[in-house]
Amino acid sequence: MEIPTLENRYPAHLPADGFRRCEPVAAADPELLLWNRDLAAELGIDNESPDSQRTARLWTGTELPEGTVPIALAYAGHQFGQPVPQLGDGRAVVLGQLTDRSGRRHDLQLKGSGPTPFSRGGDGRAALGPVLREFVVSEAMHALGIPTTRALAATTTGETVHRQFGPEPGAVLTRVAASHLRFGSFEYYAHRGDTAGLRCQADTTIEWHFPALRAQPAPMRYLALLRAVMERTATLVNEWLRVGFIHGVMNTDNMTLSGETLDYGPCAFMDHFRPDRVYSSVDRHGRYAWNQQPRMAHWNLARLAECLLPLLDEDDNAAVDAAEAVLGEYPDRFAIGHDHMLARKLGLAATEDDPRCAGSTVSELGERLLALMARHEVDFTNTWRLLMQGPPDNREQVERLREWFDHDEGVEDWLADYAGRLRAQGIEETARIRRMTAANPAVIPRNHRVEMALEAARGGDLAPTRRLIDALQTPYQSPEGFPELALPPGPREIVPATFCGT
Numbered sequence: 203m204e205i206p207t208l209e210n211r212y213p214a215h216l217p218a219d220g221f222r223r224c225e226p227v228a229a230a231d232p233e234l235l236l237w238n239r240d241l242a243a244e245l246g247i248d249n250e251s252p253d254s255q256r257t258a259r260l261w262t263g264t265e266l267p268e269g270t271v272p273i274a275l276a277y278a279g280h281q282f283g284q285p286v287p288q289l290g291d292g293r294a295v296v297l298g299q300l301t302d303r304s305g306r307r308h309d310l311q312l313k314g315s316g317p318t319p320f321s322r323g324g325d326g327r328a329a330l331g332p333v334l335r336e337f338v339v340s341e342a343m344h345a346l347g348i349p350t351t352r353a354l355a356a357t358t359t360g361e362t363v364h365r366q367f368g369p370e371p372g373a374v375l376t377r378v379a380a381s382h383l384r385f386g387s388f389e390y391y392a393h394r395g396d397t398a399g400l401r402c403q404a405d406t407t408i409e410w411h412f413p414a415l416r417a418q419p420a421p422m423r424y425l426a427l428l429r430a431v432m433e434r435t436a437t438l439v440n441e442w443l444r445v446g447f448i449h450g451v452m453n454t455d456n457m458t459l460s461g462e463t464l465d466y467g468p469c470a471f472m473d474h475f476r477p478d479r480v481y482s483s484v485d486r487h488g489r490y491a492w493n494q495q496p497r498m499a500h501w502n503l504a505r506l507a508e509c510l511l512p513l514l515d516e517d518d519n520a521a522v523d524a525a526e527a528v529l530g531e532y533p534d535r536f537a538i539g540h541d542h543m544l545a546r547k548l549g550l551a552a553t554e555d556d557p558r559c560a561g562s563t564v565s566e567l568g569e570r571l572l573a574l575m576a577r578h579e580v581d582f583t584n585t586w587r588l589l590m591q592g593p594p595d596n597r598e599q600v601e602r603l604r605e606w607f608d609h610d611e612g613v614e615d616w617l618a619d620y621a622g623r624l625r626a627q628g629i630e631e632t633a634r635i636r637r638m639t640a641a642n643p644a645v646i647p648r649n650h651r652v653e654m655a656l657e658a659a660r661g662g663d664l665a666p667t668r669r670l671i672d673a674l675q676t677p678y679q680s681p682e683g684f685p686e687l688a689l690p691p692g693p694r695e696i697v698p699a700t701f702c703g704t
């Protein structure tokens with residue numbers, strides 16, 4: 203395996219206390235389980251012999267690629283609303299960056315490679331189940347077209363880790379990310395009252411993720427940064443809602459500045475629709491339920507804004523006013539994105555009220571459909587695909603949907619309004635299907651399917667995990683070779699709770 207020489211840009215771009223040098227711990231018996239050939243090729247890694255012993259040594263941290271400068275990053279965070287002044291990578295090290303074919307830089311990070319100065323009593327390890335889960339779900343997310351960190355490799359260490367449900371094989375995930383800068387990275391300096399550290403962190407974020415803002419003078423640049431992060435975050439959360447994704451631990455330490463989804467702990471994709479659906483076993487009060495995610499993203503953005511205050515204005519009140527003005531833009535910014543998202547899912551063109559149509563607006567149509575779906579707890583993914591089985595004014599299709607929604611009296615009215623809106627916008631059936639195919643996945647990593655695959659993997663059989671990963675590569679097509687993947691769980695298959703497994 204040939205790997206281009208890594209370069210670690212963090213030490214030159216962060217204050218000295220923003221990271222700690224930290225060697226990964228050599229694994230007793232490294233073994234490669236999963237290897238992402240396509241991603242490796244994008245990163246210029248030669249794929250000739252991906253299952254060689256050296257590959258396993260490299261992606262457990264037992265041997266280090268050339269140019270590696272292993273570091274654990276410092277960060278703080280708000281966890282379930284409570285401030286934690288210091289967290290940091292307690293079981294991960296960034297090795298360095300590689301540049302992909304299109305010139306974009308990516309961190310290579312080993313997650314589960316041993317204790318770091320931030321381990322706070324933890325063992326610094328990761329268990330096989332959560333590592334495979336992050337591999338499967340993050341790659342599914344990427345295939346869905348949603349910004350996310352990626353998974354390059356999953357390895358086992360040959361050691362055992364002890365978790366909630368007993369011993370598990372120790373494992374390491376090689377994660378690829380635009381960066382590992384988090385809202386919590388800013389909170390780390392804010393807690394210390396380190397304004398110079400904050401400024402450095404903000405300028406690095408601009409340099410890496412929002413280079414167009416570089417030309418703006420301070421303090422406007424930092425306000426523009428807040429607005430840009432707000433916009434990316436709103437976009438990301440709308441994308442999660444589009445596919446029924448529930449992150450599960452939207453703490454500020456799990457929110458990236460790049461706008462990528464980070465930390466696939468107790469996350470889940472929803473089967474039967476309930477807007478307040480929660481899977482995470484640690485989210486007892488539903489703080490991060492599916493329909494709370496927009497609000498919690500706003501709350502998290504407010505924590506980020508608080509950190510930026512010293513950079514916005516020397517006068518405290520003026521700084522607060524400036525930050526509040528940007529935060530105040532979030533509800534509209536989110537709502538516009540939400541309307542567009544619902545329009546895409548319905549195969550409609552725009553969300554502005556169309557004066558040619560007397561029926562409801564596109565967003566009202568979408569909300570009414572969601573309300574119907576919630577009332578009957580129908581499968582989220584399959585409802586949208588069912589809408590694609592025929593025109594909304596076709597008799598058989600009307601019948602099909604009446605049955606799907608338990609003969610709810612609202613169905614026919616809704617379908618008539620939907621058909622009216624399509625007519626008013628002049629959208630032909632083929633165009634509707636084309637649009638809807640691009641916005642509504644046929645397959646998602648359903649919880650019970652993920653659990654079944656992981657169970658087999660724990661028993662030594664990786665074939666179901668590989669099959670699942672393959673099928674999730676083309677989520678907008680019906681899974682010809684894996685039809686069960688399109689089915690919701692049966693009553694005995696439902697996985698009601700997910701666990702971090704940390």
Ligand SMILES: Nc1ncnc2c1ncn2[C@@H]1O[C@H](COP(=O)(O)OP(=O)(O)OP(=O)(O)O)[C@@H](O)[C@H]1O
Binds near residue numbers: 294451456
């Ligand atoms: N086994 C462990 N040993 C040491 N620290 C840990 C361990 N598990 C989690 N932590 C630390 O606890 C904090 C919260 O964990 P959380 O599950 O949100 O993150 P994570 O999944 O470890 O990492 P990431 O956010 O990078 O995906 C982090 O600082 C993390 O590094």
Ligand SMILES: [Mg+2]
Binds near residue numbers: 455456465
């Ligand atoms: Mg985390």
